[in-house]
Amino acid sequence: MRRELGFGVAALRRRPALEFAAWSLPEILPTAVYGIAVAHATDAFLAGRGATGLAWLGGLVAAACLGAVGARQAYRRLGDLVEPFRDELVRRVVSGALRNAGRIDGAVSRLNRQVEIVRDTFAGLIVVTRTFTITVVGVVTGLLSLDPLIAALVVPPFLLGFAASLAILGLAADRMKASLSADEQLATSAGTAFAAVRDVTATGAEDFTANLVGEPVEAHAAAERALARVAALRTLCFAVGGWLPLLILLAAGPWLVGRGVSTGTLLGGLTYVLLGLQPALSTVMSALGDGGLRYVVTLGRILDTGAPAERPASICLPRGHQVRLHKVSFAYGPQAEPVLRSLDLVVPEGDHLTVVGPSGIGKSTLAALVCGMFPPTEGRLLVGRVSPHELSPEQLARTRVLIPQEAYVFSGTVLDNLSYLAPEAPVAHVNRAIEAVGAEALVARLGGPKASIRPGQLSAGERQLIALVRSYLSPAPLAVLDEATCHLDPEAERRAEEAFSARPGTLIVVAHRISSALRARRILVLDGNEAMVGRHTTLVRESPLYRDLLGHWQPRPDQIQPAS
Template sequence: MRRELRYGAAAVRNRSAVQLTLWSVPEILPTALYGIAVARATDSFLAGNAGQGIAWLGGLVATACLGSAGSHQVYGRLGELVEPVRDDLVRRVVRGALRTGDEASVARVNRQVEIVRDTFAGLVLVIRNFAVTLVGVLAGLLSLAPVIAAFVVPPFLLGFAASLAVLGLAADRVRASLRADEELATAATMTFGGVRDITATGAEEFSERLVARPIEAQATAERELAKIAALRTLCFAVGGWAPLLILLAVGPWLLGRGVTTGTLLGGLTYVLIGLQPALSTIMSALGDSGLRYVVTLGRILDTDLPDEAKRAPTNRRRSGYEVQLRGLTFAYGPGAEPVLDRLDLTVAEGEHLAVVGPSGIGKSTLAGLVCGLLRPTSGRVLLGGAAPADLTTDVLADTRVLIPQEAYVFTGTVLDNLVYLLPDATVGEVESAVRAVGIERLVDRLGGLRAEVKPDELSAGERQQLALVRAYLSPAPLVVLDEATCFLDPEAERRAEEAFAARGGTLIVIAHRISSALRARQVLVLDGNQATLGTHPTLQHTSPLYRELLGHWQPQKPQTPIPPRRPSRPQPASWRRPADRV
């Protein structure tokens, strides 16, 4: 939101904005004078001086004509202020379309740019009118009776400040409501489309649970929006009605201390005709047009960001990437036993977690859920407070990186494979990552960073090593290694895991060997659809399964190995003892 507000502030720093401000000055005069004119005219009529009262009202009409002339000039200056903004946005959209080939650019030019222009113009007018009214009313109240201003202005400013504070909260609630609507539409469409299959397989209860979560989320979002509406009403009551009630309450006290009836009526006029409508208008505009302006302008500015601005540097990790699992349940079908059942887990930023358990127990399923590749049957997965499905592809890619057991390597140079997730990485950064993960010999054997890679000529372990360096270079602060070192020997695995632990950010290791658990700060033991979290010493005493897994693992004893076809390659998994697997 700050970026969009800075853009709007920069747009009004030109000659047209200065002229618009100057032409607003004539409008201040009638705003400041109408309370005084009403007060003086009332006192004149009460004193029997009808001519003087009529003269005051005539003067008010004359100043209103002067103010209308200023308003006429304001609209001319508004066009000169807004049209350059539209031209700049069109240039940004076209520039982004030429760079990315995005077909959505037509919609941005035809609709989104016009939305920003219209809302920007409306906001400029509303804010200008509010400023004119506020200055005029303050000037009039101080000229009429400063004591009345002391009772009126503070509650008005308090209500206005509270409405600004609620505005940011309202924007968050609207975004949450939109996400809930999308989730509900997706779940409902999927359920309605499979009604026949659901009925045939007796999966009504499963479908009901599937749709119940987004329904509840959508209802919760609407309730939160209703609370925001109530808060806005409260803010208006404080800023708009409280000054009027206070002035009526202290009226007898003021009259007893020399304030005339006309002066009191003039103060009420300032509140009813000036402050109340101004506060209502600006609250409505900021809550409606302001939100549309921020959201739509943000979409346009995102398309114009240069590529290097969209990528985080290697030495900068994205903040807000805590992993939270809340009541997480996942099953591979309506009648299937849950692989994970109501799992609650928090992986703090910077944590090193190992996940262990028997083969097929759901470790890789958990990795897929954390990374957003699978959707939970029920419960929630949150990355930095947001569900993976709610994050854009770019944000999700910059948040987490997953290396599966079968690593992907493509035809191209070694360097191309390593910098795939950070194309602007320097050669020095790549060489540092190669040394950290420990694949210098592999890179040398392949012919260096500029050598061509033929994936079918690489062993599974060599592909894993290249993928590990690729993940190490990624800007993502959350790394999930799903048995990503299963084809490496224990020493190579140790070096790679220690490199990621020292890299910064969060590391989740789906363990292939129990030695990965010994290196982690926290260990999650999956046992059926149950889970136990603790440290290595604690789990030795509290988890029978962990003790069993630990007992199956013994350090490798020297033995005569079967000569590999390529001495420099890591030994395949079939050459290791079965007891070494978790």
């Protein structure tokens, strides 16, 4: 809890915080005065001095107007305290998700719902703390001014109830952590189910999916019910701190009057309890028991997940980048049919392999496995001598580069986008990569390397060209093109693939067109039952599926990769 509170305090900017506190001071005056004004006005009216009573009430109105001015100015500065805090949270969530690439369960919930929870509760805590402090200082000052004996009867039970509400925060925090954990599990399960809704419908797996999502729904509901039970304890604390002072003051009324306390003074003390301490205690207990816990627990999860994921200390950068698969199978769920089954494959260093097969046969899944996006369900996959899933994102970035079908381009300059994976690359190297991949015309049309890019104004093919140049410059020796040229025309695709084939290292291409297979040294044919690896001429003789994929298209002799 100290870490979360310290983070919030550290996020407060000094000048807005001082201005916020300074404009809060005028509100202490009406809080301290209203009990005194009620007491003196009551005594004046009872004594027949109506003008004096009205004067006291008029003074109370004037003090309230002064406090309203202070409140208005304070609330105007609340945004200057809260919005920079929210921006810092967003930066932490996004940077944490990027550092822990491939292990970002719950990141969407943190970025959307949980950041907003922390932002809103942080603002609420600032407001409640300010109001509570103003009220308690003002009420205690007013009670002491009225009669120290009344203050002695009212303040101790009030503080006891407040202390008891603080004591149950630990239990409430545990319940809140369970609730947020259940919320993330529910978000992950529901998101998986929604993303696969067409497959679920097609395979008749509605009941299985309902059970899969139903368990986290029930767990979330149970966690919320347990959290709600804490509210009963808060009600007891409020009874001690809010109603017990009132009962004590009423019970001691005859005794106080006998000691010379006037009716107006007794009424003023009751006013301080009913209009000051009770609302303040109710508000602060609600804020700490609900919003405060949400702030501490949710911020704690954001700060925890913002740190890089821990990796085994024994894992180091692989020696070499040979890709070896031994009896590798993969399924997208415990009840799902395997997409890949018992696949054996070796891709030597320096090889150029193209993967072909019908749509949905597992080509992109194979590319994701090789790149460490997720581990095999069964079998062993090694890049060098290490499983890619065990490598840190930084080690993966130095080992392989994956270019997916949907290329990512961000707002910035052309050079920023091209050199993102090689920020130290000299301009001459960048220009050679642009020429090799065939992006000269695009870069010229955009205005050169220093020109700004608006991603929304680029076509899908233009985005792919930028991503291809970026990946070509990457220091990673293993390049995987997962239909990365599907939006290019055949000639542009040929030039890009030949550039990557001539690039030092290994190239694996998930083919969009069958012509990509003819440029490869070897071809992997996936047909769902067994895989076959070979050269074009061998596969034409031995693979019916490969012959079907070729159809009636007959390549020219110069299009076929010669044996080496």
